[in-house]
Amino acid sequence: MKHARNADADLVLRLLHAVADAVVDGMSTTQRVVVGGIAGVFALTPFGAWDAVVVEPEPLVAGEEIEVGPFDLTVVRAVVADELGFVKPLEEGNRLLAVVVEVSNQGEKPAHQGTLVDAIPPPADAGIVPRDTQELLPTVLGVADATSVDVFNPGLPYRMALIWEQDGAWAQDEITVDVAELTWIEEDTTFQLDDQRWFAYGEVLYRGRLAVETGNDQ
Amino acid sequence: MSHSGRRVTWRSTTLLVVAFGAACALVNVMPQGTILEQPFLVDGHVGETLDLDYAELTVTEVRTADTLASSQPAVAAGTFLVIDATWEATEGETYFAGAEVVDSQGRTHWPTSRGGCTEGTGSQPGYAWRTTYCFDVPRDALAGATVRLARGTHVHDDQAGQRRDAVAVVDLGITRQEADELWEATDEIDVDAPGFASATTNADEEGEG
Amino acid sequence: MTTLPENPVEAPAAVGWWRRNAVWLVLLPVALVVAAGASSFRIWAFWWPNGLHHEIQHVGAGETARHSEEYYDVGFQVPERANTWVQRDVEVEVLSVTRVDELPEPDYGDPVPVPDGAVPYLVSLRLAAVPRTDLALCTIVLLGDDGARYGEKSPDVLGSSNRCLPPDADDPLSTEPEWSITSPILVDEDAVITEVRFGFGGPGYVTFDVP
Incomplete structure (x- = not known):
């Protein structure tokens, strides 16, 4: 045939x-x-009909409230100082960069400090260097009393400072602050880790330039 | 020739599939989370000694403070609900990891370790151990709030650590009017370090002397 | 076509369902045990080694017991034992279990008052082991007639974290071939002490009857 x-x-x-x-x-x-x-x-x-949709981050403006994960979040300002509360730079010549935010947990359950840390990744253009670990994790302090608030209970306004160590050679007057999207994991079928938690996949929701103030006044 | 009962027949395949389906349905329909795994709640009020089987618990006092005095004072974002409790384990050394305040709207609030407060405490049989929990809560959480204390942890939202185990639910007895008074008060509390329940006065005198 | 040797009608009817599936029916409980075992790693990985769960020996009042057990050494005290299983043999004798009025003076800090509802007991032990035996996590427990295990916590009520060695010991390693210790334990004033248990955190322990 x-x-x-x-x-x-x-x-x-x-x-x-x-x-x-x-x-x-x-x-x-x-x-x-x-x-x-x-x-x-x-x-x-x-x-390109099947290409991933690239979402342009929305503009982040200091003093304007945005919604991220469980939080109503306002980025207030950024400060560079030699010393903040009990936090000092580990390496001589370095300084500290603090991003001050107002945060309020709108959910029914408390949120961990780490959830806020996940939402505000270290500013990429601010000369941030690792402290005791290799990761660029900030020290998170309450502005009112300089104690480490580890849990954000629902319905409360917290004013927090996220503090990173900054290369002493950095000398600019603006930084770019990103706010990452937080996704609710109801049941973790992917990694079999804890259910019912917020997770940052790394997508940037908001991005804005923030003027950096100098000085020690909180 | 093979016997007909030993062959893979449509009938046996169907039976197998139906059996699997029924088993899956049973697992999914079974009220595992809502009934079988529920903790055993022991209700009580302030001043009452509750028998949790593994321990005896008394919530002795409820106060509020805007500031917790300590070597590193802590300022509340709302107000600190300061809850004094004594634990006495009955079986052996036990750690009491679960502590949360549930308000009348169903929201939960976790304790803080700031200002010399404890998030969890251990105790052993033979004597009562006094400890202080501090919860930073908003104004509308005060009236009608209860505190949930247990050895099982509260951290996992599904309360897996408290499955089929005793949990104390203590009504803090705060009325709407009292809530307003508690909120207006601007007290500062110096939280006592955990210690023997009965030796409190002794330790205080020594501390002041 | 061949002729069948027997009558084909009789044979199959005699074999019932239970007989035909006998092998699987025998294997079913085995499979259930294996399945339960496979999902129970937490029991041996976390629960079993943490706490006194296995009675090595039970002796009467005044008799000497031998606590023999292998433990996994992480090398905190003796670096050459790091990450090896070490056999630990300790000979123990209960010299006395005495109810007293006051707690003894602690080595450091202020005197500790006796809380309401409790009475202090002093447990005296004679111990024997080859020198340089690691006695960390030493646990001395009084078992009450109320079922409670008193004194499990370490450090003890006076703040001593190494109860099996004299108070002046620098580290948890034994120095003498034989020595005695006295350890304070707070007990409910209504409880009657029936047993003393001795171990090193778990799982093995030895039990002594109290006269």
Whole structure:
């Protein structure tokens, strides 16, 4: 039967055509539109129809309240100082950068300090250096009493400072502050870790330039 | 020839699939989280000694403070609900990890270790051990609040650490009017370090002397 | 077509369902035990080694017991034993269990008052082991007739974290071949002490009857 390949292909084409005709004939207008739309998207594949949507972060403005995870969050200001509360730079010549935020947990359950830390990644252009660990984790202190608030209970306004160590050579007057998206993990089926927690996948929701003040006044 | 009962038949396959389906349905429908794993709640009020099987618990006093005096004073974002309690383990050395305040709206609040307060405490049989929990809470959490104390941890939201175990739920007895008074008060409290329940006065005198 | 040697109608009818599945029915409980065991690693990994769960020996009042157990040494005290299983043999004799009025003076800090509802007991032990035996996590427990285990906590009520060695010991390693210690334990004033248990955090312990 191999000698009849061309004739077979022709037959298959004609058969498909016949089937398509029959199917389209049996469809309502709405169905035709939907199927046509799907076919159209497929036709646009070479032009990037399936590329991930790149979300441009919304502008972050100091003093304006935004919603992140369980928090209503306001980035208040950024301060560079030689010493903040009991925190001092570990390396001589370095300084401290503090991003001061007002945060209020709108949920039903307390939120951990780490959830706030996840929401505000270390500013990339601020010359931040690691402290005792390799990670750029900030020290988080309450502005009112310079104690480490480890839990944000629901319904309370907390004014917190996230403090990083900064390279002493850094000398600019603005930093870029990002606020990352927090996603609620109801049941962790991926890693089998704790359920019911906030997790930052790393997507930036808000981004803004923040003037840096100098001095020790909190 | 093989016996018909030993072959893979449509009937046996169907039975197997149905059995698996029924087992899955049973596991999913079974009220595991809502009934079988529920903690045993022991209700009480301030001043009452509660028998939790593994320990005896008394919530002795409820106060509020805006500031907790200590070597590193702590300032409340709302007000500190300061709850004094004594624990006496009955079986052996026991750590009491669970402590949370549940307000009348169903919100939960966790304790702080700031200002010399404890988030959890241990005790052993033979004598009562006094400790102080401090919860930073908003004004609308005061009236009708209860405190939930247990050896099982509260940290996991599904309360897995308290499965089928005794949990004390103590009504703090705060009325709406008292809540306003407690909120207005601007007290500063110097939290006592944990110690023997009965030796409190002794230690205080020594501390002041 | 071949002729069958027997009558084909009789044989299958005699074998019932239970007989045909006998092998699987026997294997079913085995499978259940294996499944339960496979999901119970927490018991041997966390619960079993942490606490006194295995009675090595139970002796009468005045008799000497031998606490023999292997433990995993992380090398805090003796670096050459690091990450090895070490056999520890300690000979123990209860010299006395005495109810007293006051707690003895602690080595450091202020005197500790006796809280309401409790009475102090002093447990005296004679111990024997080869020198340089690691006695860290030494646990001395008084068992009351109320079922409570008194004195499990370390450090003890006077703040001593190494109850099996004389108060002036620098580290948890024994120095003499034989020595005596006295350890204070607070007990409910209504409880009657029935047993003394001795171990090193777990799982093995030895039990002494109290006269």
